Amino acid sequence: MDSDHYYYLGIDVGTGSARAVIINSLGTICGLATNDIQLWNPHANYYEQSSEDIWSSVCLAVKAAMTQSGLKPANIKGVGFDGTCSLVVLDRSGKPISIDPESSDGENHRNIILWADHRAGEQTDKINATRHEVLKYVGGKVSVEMDLPKILWIKENLQERWNKVGYFFDLPDFLTYRATGNASRSVCSLACKCGYVPPDTSISPQKGWHDDLFQAIGLSEFISENYSRMSTSQIFSAGQKVAGLSHQAANELGLLEDTPVSSGLIDAYAGIVGTLAAKIPGDYGNMLMEQRLAVIAGTSSCHILMTNRSLFVDGVWGPYKDALLRNHWLNEGGQSATGKLIDWIIDTHPFSIHAKKLANKKGISIYNLLNEHINTLQKQQKLQFSSVLTKDLHVYPDFHGNRSPLSDPTLCGAIVGLTLDVSLDALAVLYYSTLQSIGYGTRHIIEAMNDSGHNIKCLYMSGGLCKNELFVKTMADATKCLVVLPKYVEASVVIGAAICGASASGAMPMGEDKNITLWDFMEKMNEAGQIVTPTEISNEIEYNERKYLVYLNMWKDQINYRRIIEGKTDS
Structure with missing residues (x-):
């Protein structure tokens, strides 16, 4: 252990595993461990998990990372969490409530509807049919992957359990709740997945919830309850301290009570924290923040852009205000299966x-x-x-x-x-x-995104798919963009969570400014690895143009086939 460094813990819960990383104040990995989590797929488009199983896996991963690092609990100055944007359902005492329609009484361990679950298709259509102005902040339509349709599905299909619900958490916020006992929420989860529009936007001058939307879709009790099931009395931006580790969680994790815990992040957004501030050498060194698209490529892929202005893009989520950095906006695109x-x-x-x-x-x-x-x-x-x-x-x-x-x-x-x-x-x-x-x-x-006013020129990529050199080169060639990989390709998301833990702690080695922002922590701890340039072979550039045209036509053909089957066209 180097006495000139402080150490921070990051915890990432993905679709198939929980990971824990320990980094020092330069972003160097000192310990990294992974533990599998369970997934149930009882029917087509139904994907379920257990919050208790996830927390157990988190604890095992943290202890393994600590053992690997050789550090003591007192060395860990801050903790950050990220997770998939999955819906966690708890009763008023914080116990799980099953979201599996076929589970019997007392079987409540399967209490998470995974992000990839598409059971709430009808509820998604119902919400989108309102054409409420809130929807323009999610590209014009809510996605079936978001929390709001899933919440509505539970009300319409599991009424008895609905009456017992005390908390609806997006998974990152559940993790900070489980770690601290504080039921606060993150701007990231609420704005990106729950229909919350942060104050000081054009349609939310004073508050983030829009009662008329919830009234229109059949969730009027949220209004009368003052949104208590969403527990929004405290809402934090990324890198802000939520609370310290509770006595119970500290014992379970093998850490010290009151260790600062950061507000949680959706995993893709942690990928931004772990990559986007890395400096590029040479001619590309002056690439502006708003020209950098973070691409987090794993089971699915997310494409996130951060700027200091709000731009609306049809079919692309956002702009989300304050979901990462204060007074900055995010647009998020994505691919559901990569x-x-x-x-x-x-x-x-x-x-x-x-x-x-x-x-x-x-x-x-x-x-x-x-x-x-x-x-x-x-x-x-x-x-x-x-x-x-x-x-x-x-x-x-x-x-x-x-x-x-x-x-x-x-x-x-x-x-x-x-x-x-x-x-x-x-x-x-x-x-x-x-x-x-x-x-x-x-x-x-x-x-x-570029047609709507953005100017993307570079992909900051991370995630498991980036281990595949052919995939990365194909991305550069297909998009005609420079690709920047992080020093730790597989671990950038969980490192992003650890950087948030550093920000929440405010703890840096002696002589450092203790009032620096999350972006400052990102600049200090991000390091670029390999840089991949798109092809310069003119024939290959032309070939990719033709293949892209085929791609677009395959989409249009599919729509036309549907119209033919529905009798809506003569050709």
Whole structure:
């Protein structure tokens, strides 16, 4: 342990695991551990988790990271949490209430509706049918992935349990509640997922909730209860101290009571904190904050831009005021299935089992096996660039609906150009075409944002998919943007949570200014790693333009097919 450093703990709860990281005041990792969490999928589009299981996994991960670091509890000066934007349901005493319709009395452990759960489609349509002005702050429509439709679904389908609900938490806010006993909320979760518009915006001069929206959608009790189930008496921005660790949580985590805890962040926003302030060397060093799009690529992908002005983009969430930095605005696009889509494409291919056995034999991942085979095919066919391998095979990637910029959860995926070939060659090309389609989906989001007044030129990428070099290069080529990766590619999200813990603590080594902002902490602790430039080969640039045009036409064709089936067109 270096006496010149303070140490901070970050905890990230993703879709499949809880992670804990310990960093020092320069952002260097001193300990990192992961523990799996449970996921139930009882029906199509139903995804459920347990807050008790998640907290247990968090505690195991924290203890393992502490052991790895060799630090003592007193060395940890601040704690930060992030998590998926999933809905946690508790009773008035803070105990779980099941959201699984088939659970029996007393079976309350499955009390989380995961972000990817699409059960609340009808409720989503009902909310959007109001055309309330609040909706313009979520791109014109709420998403089925947000909390508000899920809350309405519980009222309309689980009435007996609805009457017992004391708290609706977005998962990051549940984590700070469980850690401190303080039922405060974050601007991040409320503004991004719950229909809250922070004061001092054009439609919220005095308060963030709009009673007429809740009256219109059938949640009038929220008004009479003064939104107590959302527990909004205290609302914090990122990096602000919520409270100290409670006695119980400190014992469970193996830390000291009263250790400062930061306001929680949705995981994608923690990815911003862990990446966006990294300085780029050379000619790109003057890239402005508003030209940097954070892309957090994992099971799904989020595309978040932070600026000092509010711009509305159809099909893109936001602008969200104060969700990260005070007096700054965020726009958020996203793709509902990216890493999950890639795995699905591989897992469902006839050659999948053989490919995985071959990868295991070589001691490499299935992704590296496919990447190597793509290089082999390029050499065998004497191609100028590998991307042309997909010229006869095209993928449209919305297998779990479109989050942005079309905001249509009913859209489906498509593959054009399939043959009876079930070889490794066929799997590799299909996999490659899928990577390209994800890149073109990101380009579609960027174009929508730039058409509305933004000026995106650079992608600050993080998340598990960034371990895949071909994926990163494909993203650069498909979007025509520079890509900046963080020093710790896989850990940038959980590092973002730790940086928030540092900000909440206000603790820095002697001689530092103790009144610095969250952005100052970000600049001090962010470090750029690899920088990837888009292709400069004119033929490859032109090829990507043609592939992108195919991507757009596949979307339009799907809409036209629906119209034909519905009898709404003659052609």
